[in-house]
């Protein structure tokens with residue numbers, strides 16, 4: 001997947017964690033965070049269970065679960081090699097239906113490459129547009145690159161690979177750190193996390209380079225192309241009109257936001273930004289914000305980097321961060337807003353890909369209200385991504401026994 005660090009060590013720690021899992025024995029959160037805002041008393045964060053779904057579904061490297069705006073009874077699973085599989089939510093025996101297969105032109109030779117995200121247009125019912133974010137290998141004049149492409153589905157939701165229209169390509173200097181999540185905001189614009197390009201410690205300095213499309217959150221208007229491109233720039237993008245900055249950029253200083261989500265109630269954008277050597281973090285991404293990379297990692301300065309020793313007014317600190325002993329690669333999740341489990345309402349759930357640990361926290365107005373607690377996990381399971389169904393249910397997909405092990409989907413439910 002998207003880490004390149006000690007797997008063996010992590011397994012050993014994960015095993016000991018889940019061997020002793022109970023409410024009273026959960027490890028004390030050594031998590032780094034700003035002081036909680038205690039103005040509003042909040043109920044306790046409940047433990048959760050991961051309830052296995054669609055046991056007959058065979059998945060290989062599932063990396064995302066997405067919903068379709070016009071169908072409450074369907075979910076779509078993205079496989080890293082380049083497939084999208086439709087699931088009938090009303091049938092637990094469903095074996096899935098392949099609706100897109102773009103193994104060509106997707107390049108998934110290395111761990112963090114592949115088809116990384118798919119999103120349906122908010123008006124999919126009218127225009128049948130689906131957007132994909134993937135890595136492509138160099139060919140002809142084109143270098144290795146991150147690609148944003150639009151595809152068109154037919155009336156049965158089969159997505160024709162030949163319908164591809166490439167909207168944006170970003171030359172990619174290394175196999176790792178390719179983002180990426182695609183999300184449509186309530187504003188109708190498409191949000192894209194790009195990753196810092198890769199290698200380690202941002203050798204190309206993309207994190208703080210205003211002109212780079214890497215290490216950023218981009219925001220574009222796919223409905224109003226302009227300036228000879230297949231997309232437009234929202235009029236209130238933070239760097240629009242500047243000659244020293246890329247107008248697509250919505251926020252920057254982000255190392256590799258693997259998964260992000262909007263809280264459907266508040267509209268806040270939660271992002272899990274994967275760390276370098278020490279800290280995994282959750283950010284609430286705001287317009288024009290600079291989230292610190294590579295000057296900062298979590299709440300800490302990067303040694304030897306100027307302007308890094310303390311958070312300056314320039315940088316926005318994370319909501320929370322956790323150290324290497326608790327995890328290796330954060331998987332950003334969702335704020336639960338479903339009606340089925342009121343005790344989970346308003347809790348942001350996220351996980352560590354390598355350890356399988358899941359946490360819950362509460363935030364209000366961008367401030368931490370209830371610090372993270374370990375809420376559960378499945379031993380040996382690697383949560384690659386969460387997904388939110390139209391009814392607000394939260395699902396999680398991933399693999400057992402390593403990145404190439406059997407894929408599975410679970411539903412997040414309160415522990416009995």
Ligand SMILES: [Ca+2]
Pocket residue numbers: 172173174175176177178195196197198
């Ligand atoms: Ca890369």
Ligand SMILES: [Ca+2]
Pocket residue numbers: 253273281291292293296297298316317318
């Ligand atoms: Ca940061």
